[in-house]
Amino acid sequence: MDTIYYLVQNMLPIAVPLLLVALGGMFSERSGVINIGLEGIMLFGAFFGCLTVYGIQRSGMGPQTILIIAMLISAVAGILFSMLLSFAAVNMKADQTITGTALNMLVPAIVLLFSKMKFNSDGITTDVNFYIQQVPGLSSIPVLGDLFFKKTYVTVYIGFLFLAIATIIFYKTKFGLRLRACGEHPQAADSVGINVYVMRHAGVALSGFLGGIGGFFYSVGVMDGNTNGHTGVAGFGFLALAVMIFGQWKPLKIMFAALFFAFLRILAYSVALIPFLHNLNLNQTYFKMLPYVATMIVLIFTSQKSRAPKAEGIPYDKGRR
Amino acid sequence: MQNNQVSPKFKDKITGITKSKAISTFTAALLAIALGLIFGFIVMIVAKPENSWYGFTTMLFGGFRRLGDVFYYATPILMTGLSVGFAFKMGLFNIGASGQYTMGLFFALYAGFMWELPTGIHWIVCILAGMVGGMIWGFIPGICKALFNVNEVITSIMFNYIGMYLVDMWVQDNATIYISSKTRTAYLPASAQIPSLGVTNSNVNFSIIIAITLAVILYIVLNKTTFGYELRATGFNKHASKYAGMNDKRNTILTMLIAGAFAGLGGAFAILAPSTIAGSSMTYEPINVIAANGFNGIAVALLGSSNPIGIIFSAIFISHIQRGGTIVSSLFGYKPEIIDVVIAVIIYFSAFAMLMNSNIARMVRKRRLAKEESGSVNSNRKQNRKGA
Numbered sequence: 001m002d003t004i005y006y007l008v009q010n011m012l013p014i015a016v017p018l019l020l021v022a023l024g025g026m027f028s029e030r031s032g033v034i035n036i037g038l039e040g041i042m043l044f045g046a047f048f049g050c051l052t053v054y055g056i057q058r059s060g061m062g063p064q065t066i067l068i069i070a071m072l073i074s075a076v077a078g079i080l081f082s083m084l085l086s087f088a089a090v091n092m093k094a095d096q097t098i099t100g101t102a103l104n105m106l107v108p109a110i111v112l113l114f115s116k117m118k119f120n121s122d123g124i125t126t127d128v129n130f131y132i133q134q135v136p137g138l139s140s141i142p143v144l145g146d147l148f149f150k151k152t153y154v155t156v157y158i159g160f161l162f163l164a165i166a167t168i169i170f171y172k173t174k175f176g177l178r179l180r181a182c183g184e185h186p187q188a189a190d191s192v193g194i195n196v197y198v199m200r201h202a203g204v205a206l207s208g209f210l211g212g213i214g215g216f217f218y219s220v221g222v223m224d225g226n227t228n229g230h231t232g233v234a235g236f237g238f239l240a241l242a243v244m245i246f247g248q249w250k251p252l253k254i255m256f257a258a259l260f261f262a263f264l265r266i267l268a269y270s271v272a273l274i275p276f277l278h279n280l281n282l283n284q285t286y287f288k289m290l291p292y293v294a295t296m297i298v299l300i301f302t303s304q305k306s307r308a309p310k311a312e313g314i315p316y317d318k319g320r321r
Numbered sequence: 322m323q324n325n326q327v328s329p330k331f332k333d334k335i336t337g338i339t340k341s342k343a344i345s346t347f348t349a350a351l352l353a354i355a356l357g358l359i360f361g362f363i364v365m366i367v368a369k370p371e372n373s374w375y376g377f378t379t380m381l382f383g384g385f386r387r388l389g390d391v392f393y394y395a396t397p398i399l400m401t402g403l404s405v406g407f408a409f410k411m412g413l414f415n416i417g418a419s420g421q422y423t424m425g426l427f428f429a430l431y432a433g434f435m436w437e438l439p440t441g442i443h444w445i446v447c448i449l450a451g452m453v454g455g456m457i458w459g460f461i462p463g464i465c466k467a468l469f470n471v472n473e474v475i476t477s478i479m480f481n482y483i484g485m486y487l488v489d490m491w492v493q494d495n496a497t498i499y500i501s502s503k504t505r506t507a508y509l510p511a512s513a514q515i516p517s518l519g520v521t522n523s524n525v526n527f528s529i530i531i532a533i534t535l536a537v538i539l540y541i542v543l544n545k546t547t548f549g550y551e552l553r554a555t556g557f558n559k560h561a562s563k564y565a566g567m568n569d570k571r572n573t574i575l576t577m578l579i580a581g582a583f584a585g586l587g588g589a590f591a592i593l594a595p596s597t598i599a600g601s602s603m604t605y606e607p608i609n610v611i612a613a614n615g616f617n618g619i620a621v622a623l624l625g626s627s628n629p630i631g632i633i634f635s636a637i638f639i640s641h642i643q644r645g646g647t648i649v650s651s652l653f654g655y656k657p658e659i660i661d662v663v664i665a666v667i668i669y670f671s672a673f674a675m676l677m678n679s680n681i682a683r684m685v686r687k688r689r690l691a692k693e694e695s696g697s698v699n700s701n702r703k704q705n706r707k708g709a
Contacts, residue, residue, distance in 0.1 A: 036474065084669070088669065088672055088673055092672075092673035092676055092677070093673070093676060094672040094673035094676070095672050097414050097474070098623055098668065098671075098672040099669060099672045099673075101416070101616075101619055101623075101668065102665050102666075102668035102669035102672060103665075103669070105616060105619075105620065105661065105664065105665040105668065106662065106665035106666065106669065108661070109658045109661030109662040109665055110658075110662060112656070112658045112661075113364070113656050113658040113659060113661075113662060116656045116658065117368060117656060230610070231610075235478070235482055238475070238478040238479075241474075241475060241478075242475050242479070245472065245475060283490055283494075285486050285487070285489070285490040288486055289482070289483050289486045289487070292479045292480075292482045292483050292486075293479075293483060295475070295479050296465070296471075296476065296479050296480075296483075299465075299469075299471045299472075299475060299476070300465060300469045300471055303469050303470045303471040303472070304469060304470055306470070
C-alpha cells in the first residue's frame with residue numbers, strides 16, 4: 001500500500017506538466033496551427049519562472065506565493081514567445097513545423113547563453129522548497145488523504161483546476177466552438193463572420209500560456225525548482241504532443257493519457273521499490289526507455305483511427321476555396 | 322535609339338534569371354542569413370560592446386583561417402542535412418536524424434572494435450555498418466508511418482530517445498569499447514579510421530569527398546529518375562500521386578530507409594575520423610544527450626531548401642560560422658552558444674523568407690511602377706500641352 005501511495009504521490013507532479021502542455025497543444029492544433037515548438041515554449045517558461053523565483057526568493061514571501069507569482073510570469077513569457085510562432089504561421093503563412101523546430105533550437109541556446117553570462121552555469125539554481133508535506137485538514141481523510149494531499153506540490157491542484165477551466169472553455173463557450181471550427185474548416189468559419197486569424201492567434205497564445213506554465217511546473221515538480229539549458233525539459237514537450245495525439249485532441253482523454261505516461265515514467269525511476277520489477281534484474285536503461293516505447297506502441301494501435309483537426313498545418317488563405 | 326532597343330531585351334533576360342526559382346530561394350536564404358547575423362551582432366553588442374565589431378567580423382571570416390576544420394565539421398551535418406532534406410522532398414519531416422546518426426555511430430564503432438579486417442577494407446566496412454545502423458533506425462518510423470499511419474514526427478522523436486538510451490547502454494556494457502574510468506570510448510584501431518586528406522592541424526578526411534559525391538548522386542536521383550520524380554510528386558500532392566498510381570506506402574518506407582542511411586553515414590563519418598594527435602581517435606561519451614548534429618542537419622536542410630546541391634553549401638556555411646564562433650569564444654570571451662542562437666534565428670526567418678522576399682520584390686516593383694507611371698503622366702501632359 002505504501003508503494004502505491006508513493007507512486008501516486010510522485011506521479012501527479014510529473015503528470016501535470018504533461019497535461020497542461022498537451023492541453024496547450026490541443027488549443028493550438030484545434031485552431032489549425034501545429035505547435036511542434038512546445039518543447040521550446042516549455043523551457044522558455046521554465047527559464048523565466050525560475051528567474052523570477054531566483055529574483056524574489058530572498059524577499060521573505062512564502063514559497064507558495066512565490067510559486068504563484070513565478071507561474072504568472074512564466075505564463076506571460078510563454079504567451080510572448082508563442083507569438084513568434086503565430087506571427088510566422090498565421091501572418092507570414094510559414095511552414096509551421098519548420099518554425100516550431102526553429103523555436104525549439106532557439107530556446108536552449110538563449111538559456112545557455114544567458115545563464116553562462118549571468119551565473120556562469122548551465123542554468124538557474126534556486127533554493128525555495130515548494131514541497132508540501134501535508135495539506136492541513138484534508139490529509140487526514142483515510143485513503144484519499146494519503147493519495148492526494150500528502151508529499152505533493154501545489155502545482156497538482158492548479159493543474160487540475162486548469163484542466164476544468166480548459167474543458168469548459170473548449171466545449172461550453174462561443175469562443176471554444178469558434179476555435180474548433182477554425183481548425184476544421186476555416187473557410188466555412190470565415191463565411192459566418194469568424195475572424196480566422198484572430199482565432200488562430202488566440203489558439204497559439206493559449207498554448208503559449210499553458211506551455212509556459214507547464215514548463216515551470218516541470219522545473220518545480222521534476223527538477224526541484226531548477227532549470228538547465230542542456231537537459232532542458234527532457235523531451236516533455238514532444239511527449240506532450242504524443243499525449244495529445246493519444247488523447248485524440250480531447251481534454252479528458254488527454255488527462256488519462258498524461259496520467260498513463262507519468263505512471264510509466266515514475267515506475268521506471270522506482271524499480272528498486274517494487275520487488276516484482278526489481279527481481280527481473282533488467283538494466284535500468286530499459287525502464288528509462290519505457291515511456292518512449294509505450295508511446296510508440298500506443299500510437300501504433302490508436303493512429304489508424306485517429307482523426308487530427310482537418311485544417312491543421314495549412315496556412316489560412318482567404319482567396320482559396 | 323539602338324541602345325534603347327537593346328536594353329529592354331537585356332532587362333528581360335535579367336528579370337528572367339532573377340525570377341527563376343533557384344535564384345529566389347537563394348536570395349531568400351541570403352536574406353534569412355543576413356537577418357540572423359544582424360540578430361547575432363545585436364546580441365554581441367549587448368553582451369560585450371567593446372569587442373563586438375571584432376567579434377562579429379571574426380565570426381564571419383574566422384573560418385577561412387581553418388578551412389580544413391570547416392570541411393571536417395561540415396561532413397556529418399552535410400549527411401544529416403541530406404537525410405532531412407531528402408525526406409522533406411517526399412513531404413516527411415525526419416526529425417529523427419539524431420537517433421539515426423547515433424545508431425550509425427554505434428554500428429561503426431562496433432565494427433571498428435569487434436571485427437578484425439585487413440587495413441584498407443576495415444574502414445569501408447565500418448562506414449557500411451554505420452549506414453546499416455542508420456537504415457534500421459529510419460526503417461521503423463517509415464514502417465509505422467506507412468502501415469499504421471503514425472505521425473513520423475512523433476515516432477522519430479521517440480526513436481531519438483530510444484536510440485540514445487540503447488546506444489549509451491550498449492557502449493557502457495561493452496568492455497572493449499568503453500573505458501569506464503574515462504567515461505568515454507577507447508581509441509579506434511588505425512585500420513578503422515578514414516584516411517586523412519593530409520591538411521596540417523586538421524582532421525579533414527576522405528569522408529567529405531564521399532559526402533559531396535553522395536549529394537550529387539542524390540541530386541541526380543531526385544531529378545533524373547522515376548523514383549525521384551515519384552518522391553517529389555508525392556511531396557507536392559499526396560492524393561494526386563496516389564491517384565496516378567504511385568505506391569506511396571512503398572515510397573514512404575524507402576524514403577525513410579534512405580534518409581536513415583544518410584544520417585547513419587553521418588554518424589560513421591564523425592566517429593571514424595582520424596585525429597591529428599597520433600595514436601588517438603574520435604571518442605563518444607555516453608552521457609544521455611541527444612546528438613546535436615542531427616538537429617543541425619535540420620538547419621542545414623532548411624537553409625539549403627532541401628536541394629542536395631544547396632545542402633552542400635549550407636552545410637559548409639553553417640560549419641564555417643560555427644568555426645568562427647569557436648574562435649570568437651576563445652579570443653574575445655563570447656559564449657559559443659551565440660552561434661546556436663544565430664543559426665536558430667536564421668532557420669526561423671528562412672521559414673518565411675520566400676514570402677518576405679517576394680513581398681520586398683513586389684514593393685520595389687510597385688514603387689518603380691509608380692515612378693514610371695508618374696513619369697509617363699508627366700510626358701503625356703507635355704504632349705497634351707504641345708497638342709494644345
